[in-house]
Amino acid sequence: MPPEDPQSIQRLEQARRLLALAQTGLHYTTGVFDRERYEEVAxxxxxxIAEIASxxxxxxxxxxxxxxxxxxxxxxxxxxxxxxxGHILLVREAADGLWSLPGGWADVGLSPAENAAKEVREESGYTVDIVRLLAAWDMAKHPHPPSVFHIWKLVFLGEVVKAGKLVGAETDAVGFFALDGLPPLSLGRIMPEQIRRLDALRRSNDVDFD
Incomplete structure (x- = not known):
């Protein structure tokens, strides 16, 4: 998403809030005319959003x-x-050729920890045990590129149980990287300073949250 200046980010946040109000209104309204108004607001x-995000x-x-x-x-x-x-496991996203922590949208029917383990297995081939939660972040409070969605990110600490083969189609490479030798990251998913923060959190046994 091109615009990253403060004014554009503020306008994007306002548009997302406007859309959320319209969506919630459409969910609760029973009136025909109110539905038309909420559809117009949406x-x-x-x-x-289209204008701001090009x-x-x-x-x-x-x-x-x-x-x-x-x-x-x-x-x-x-x-x-x-x-x-002390190297971190990263996977290369097939969509943009950039690297990220294994993960993605939470699936219905699984707990957050189960989702995390599943994503690691599918995207890297590694089976892991989930140890604990490291961070609960609101992406809008971190310097990610702007997103059309309002996103919360949960990051868990995992320990390798065994290696295997990739079973998903969303990633095409996997590797462990030193923190001072990270490959080009998909900044919409994870940022270098966040990886360093996660390392500090797992060493200190702390949890970070917004």
Whole structure:
């Protein structure tokens, strides 16, 4: 998403809040005319997000098509896995060729920890035990590139049980990297300073949260 100046980020946040109000209104309203008004508010918010993000309005509407019911932040679940040398496990995202912690959107029917273990297995081939929660972050409070969604990120600490093969199609490479030798990261998913913070948290037995 191109715009990262404070004014554009503020406008994006306002548009997301406007869209959330419209979505929640559509969920609760029983009136025909109120529904039409909320649908118009949603269309305005789609247009605003599209303009700020340099996206097609139809594409924005498509992204939010399945966002129904009371509006909530989306939940991104990640897993930080370190080896004995203190190197961190990263996977390369097939979509952009950049590296990230294994993880993704939380799946219905699994707990957050189960989601984290599943993502590691699918994206890296490693089976891990989930040790504990390291961080609960609101991505809007960190210097990620702006996103059309409001996202909360949970990061768990994992320990390798055994290695295996990739079973998913979202990643195409895997490796352990020294913290001072990280590959190009997918900054919309994880940032270098966050990886260093996760290392500090696992060493100090602390939890970080926004």
């Amino acid at each position: 269309a305005i918010a789609h247009a605003q 996206m097609d309005v139809a594409r924005v509407a498509e992204l939010f098509a399945f966002e129904t019911g009371y509006a909530n932040p989306k939940l991104d679940v990640r897993c930080a896995v370190f080896n004995e040398a």
